[in-house]
Amino acid sequence: MVASVYTVAFEGIEARTVEVQVQISSGLPAFTVVGLPDKAVSEARERVRAALSAIGLALPAERITVNLSPADLPKEGSHYDLPILLGILLAMETLPEDSLDEYFVLGELGLDASIRSVTGVLPAALQAGSMGRGLICPYANGAEAAWAASAEIVAPKDVLSLINHIRGSQHLDAPEPSLAEDTATYLDMRDIKGQESAKRALEIAAAGGHNVLMIGPPGAGKSMLASRMPSILPPLMATEALEVSMIASVAGELQGGKVSKVRPFRSPHHSASQPSIIGGGARAKPGEVSLAHGGVLFLDELPEFTRATLEALRQPLESGKAVIARVQAHVTYPARFQLIAAMNPCKCGYLDDEGLACNRAPKCALDYQGKISGPLYDRIDLHVEMGAVSARDLSLPTPREGSGDIAKRVANVRALQRKRYEALSTGDTILLNAHADGELLEKVATPDDAGRVLLLEAAETMRLTARGYHRVLRVARTIADMAGSEQVGKVHIAEALAFRRISPQAALAAVR
Structure with a gap:
């Protein structure tokens, strides 16, 4: 038998x-x-x-x-x-x-x-x-x-x-679905004094699902800002929570078998290996990019990660999937995450301070920033240059606006985007401006005449790639949504361009 x-x-x-x-x-x-x-x-x-x-x-x-x-x-x-x-x-x-x-x-x-x-x-x-x-x-x-x-x-x-x-001699009751309580204590944006441009960039990123790179000297508040990102993000929707929990279940990280609506926030150390970031190993387990699906992947000291690891990020950032190739099979994990990265402008960190900069400046900055390849740099929507925080800034009163106020605005803008893309019946899971592409992006983010002229001139001056051009449009669409504007205008394009650096090498040449 x-x-x-x-x-x-x-x-x-x-x-x-x-x-x-x-x-x-x-x-x-x-x-x-x-x-x-x-x-x-x-x-x-x-x-x-x-x-x-x-x-x-x-x-x-x-x-x-x-x-x-x-x-x-x-x-x-x-x-x-x-x-x-x-x-x-x-x-x-x-x-x-x-x-x-x-x-x-x-x-x-x-x-x-x-x-x-x-x-x-x-x-x-x-x-x-x-x-x-x-x-x-x-x-x-x-x-x-x-x-x-x-x-x-x-x-x-x-x-x-x-x-x-x-x-049939004993009856086992069916289990009840359990939702994990959000017991985390979030750090508040109210703690950040100064760095208004960086705060604005993080709000835009949270509202539209965009990637951010913060560049500034040690102590400028890059890690402080990134650690407060979870406090302004809305909870996961039911479908998102289920998909995130499926990844956590396969990875063995679903605590107590309870589904959570809290967006993931992953912050691996820069010594992490490529398989731990992208996924892999003997059993092809999900990596940090997949465990951050639906949430945030924070990479502090970005150039300190190995070159191979950084280059491996390019595919997940573009496709929202991590594909792990094996001889017997290809394993695919979802990896639609927001990248929040931080780095110093150079190895010593004090490129713009003549009194503290090392004797290799600005050559050290060229070598240090050169670790970030052009294709990876191009996939980051918002580039934020941060200066040192002065004692005068620190002595200012605590800001009135905190994470709760920003989170309400972010939730409203995300609801607006969800309604827009559901009405367009795209047939896929596009919910945020950062994920719109091709004909859909042209339909929702076509700028007015003045905005188009500015964008074309900037694209030529800044030598934007096709990817960079489209990422500017996505950011401008989010800025317009935050302003309650149906049409992407010149002012929205201008702000999006302000958060777009040319390249590390070109920026260094300007510093010289």
Whole structure:
């Protein structure tokens, strides 16, 4: 007899159906798992053996063969433990033959027959619901699985209670979806004195989803401003929260199985490796760019990251996806994030201060800023040059306007954009000006005659690329939205151009 139990394998955040086939046949006692299992799957044999012993059962003294089909799809992770155990119980006729036909099963086994939490339960539950199936998962993951409203969720704490539920001698209540409370204490923009231009740039960035690069000497407030970005961003919408939580689930970072509406804010150290930023590793896990999906990726000391890592950012910034290539498959993770980057103008940081600058200035600035390639620089919408904060600025009274006031304006502008793009029926998930492109961008951001003339003149003078030209239009559209203007005008184009540096090399030549 061959018994079958269904589970999933993950390719990015997509769950692919895997059939766990179990055959018990005559022959010398053996327990073999085939179908491209990794080390964790192969070790399931010992966990299954111990779990069965804990509930008073034993493996039959026969040949047990477990096939994970399709056999050419790599199988990774410990969530195959429970489907393998249930497949064996079906083959032993301990469970009714068709009792698990309508379920996907995931779960890691403890030696005491407990069922322990695993990663990827949320995408598995959504896949199960889309196929009209239910899901059996660990109790600890029940809250996240319950967000798949169309799927029946069974979340047992241990194997014995699951067996009793299947047999009908015990009933397990369906878990309830749980939403994580926002208990974070946000830093307030009110703490920032001076740097009004940088504050304005961050508000524009938050309203339109634009990328920002802040360039200034040490102590200018770059990190302070970036750390306050979460305080002015609106919470995630339901669809966004679900997608962000799916990534966190696959990465094993969904705390307590609770979906959160708080936008991610990731701030990796500049010593981070390329796979940790972009994604990869032996199991092709999501990197920081994907964990920041729907939120902010803050890269402090941008030139200190390795050149390869910075160049690898170009594709996610352009496409909103991180593609990890492997010999056997290409794994794609969503990576639609806002890049907030900060850097000093040169290695010593004091390029514009003759008293503090090193004796290599301005040559050191050319070398330092040259670490940021033109194509990466071109993908950043807003370039903010910040000066040192004076003692006079610090002695000023605390600003009246705080993060709450800015957040209200940002939420209103984002609601306006969402309404606009939904009315245009674009057929995709464009919600912000930063994501508009091609014909759609021309439709929503065509400037008036005066604005067009200014933009054309600036494009020639500043030698803007086609990408730079379109990014100026996107920023101008956001500025117009903030001003309540239907038409992109000359004043909006002018402000967008003011936040557009020519290039690090050209700017350095101007300093000379």
